[in-house]
Amino acid sequence: LTRVRSTLTRVRSRSCCYLKPGPHPQPAVRGVSGGGAGAGWYGGLADSAPVHLAEQFLVGVQQVSGLPWWASIAVGTLSVRTLVTLPLAAYQMVIVAKVEALQVEISELAKRLQYEVSVRAKERGWTDKQCQFQFKRNLRRIVSQLYVRDNCHPFKASLLVWVQLPLWISLSLALRNLSLDQLGSESTSELAAGGALWFPDLTAPDWTWILPVCLGLTNMLIVEVSSLHRPTGSRLQRLVLNSFRALSVLMIPIAASVPSSMALYWLTSSLVGFSHNLLLRSPVVHRLLQLQTQRSDSPYRDLLAALVNKYLK
Incomplete structure (x- = not known):
């Protein structure tokens, strides 16, 4: 009995030691980033290679430049959009200009094709449906040849779009991971003290809503300026324009609920764009x-006049 009692006493003492309150290591969850992205597809996206590369890029910019985090985010955004998206935007303008220049030639070829199809239809007795089929098929072939030429x-x-959208998502999730890192990394602590003015903590949302409102106004200005040079007569075109307007407004509460680092990046990206x-x-x-x-010799003056005529008169 004495031996049993002593054995039970030792077991109880060890159990008490094991059950003492204190910090316990948390098990690692697969697919969950340091920012607490959660499991599932979103967690996998936040823990993907492009997002980690974006994290390394942002941290590298801050370490090389020695700037505070808010300035590093602005510099990184400016460099990426200038070196990557600006050349693509210029290339897009060249492609669009070539396509517009082909419209006159396409119109003339379409008239000639319409005549040839009508002549062939009389010879072979085609119906109207067969004529339309032959016309559309041959017109697509001709247009494709012109595009290749x-x-x-x-x-x-x-x-x-295919480059800018993944880049925007990767940098946004990278900033979220850095801002919400639960492991208390050095970058997270620096982000917490790397803000300025009314947003000193970049890991917390901007409770003043200044950054979100500025983001919404900037996006709305971009949409309205773009609409000045695009036709909006059809129902589909008006639907697309109103959808972009609604998205600009929707981004305000979204930006107010995320870390200030993300809202600052979104605002900087919109301003640079x-x-x-x-x-x-x-x-x-x-x-x-x-x-x-043909372009105007005074595009900025014409743009300002168009804005005034559309919204102030």
Whole structure:
């Protein structure tokens, strides 16, 4: 009995030691990043290789420049959009200009094709449905040949979107991971003290809503300026324009619920993108790109006049 009692006493003492309160290591969860992205597809996206490369890029910019984090985010955004998206935007303008220049030739060829199809229809007794089929099929073939001849397939004009959107998502998730790192890394602590003015903590949302509201106004300005040079007569075009307007407004509460680092990046990206759009309107840029379409010699004055006429009169 004495031996049993002593054994039970030792077991109880060890159990008490094991059950003492204190910090316990948390098990690692697969597919969950340091930012607490959660499991599932979103967690996998936040823990993907492009996002980690974006994290390394942002941290590298901050370490090399020695700037505070808010300035490093602005510098990194400016460098990426200038070195990557600006050349693609210029290339998109060249492709669009070539496609527009082909419209006159396509119209003339379509009239000639219509005549040839009508002649062939009389010879072979085609119905109206067969005539339309032959006309559309041959017109598509002719247009494709023209695109190949001038190296201006319209799909090439969409390269900007296919590059800019993944880049925007990667940098946004990278900043979220750095801001919400639960392991207390050095970058997270520096982000917490790397803000300025009314947003000193970049890991917390901007409770003043200044950054989100500025983001919404900037995006709305970009949408309205873009709509001045695009036709909005059809129902589909008005639906697309109103959808972009609604998205600009929706981004305000979204930006108010994320870390200030993300809202700052979104605002900086929109401002840089808007400045690039203005730069690409310059006649000097058009001459450098050898654009064939006719442009105004005073694009900025015309843009301001168009805005005033549309919204202030």
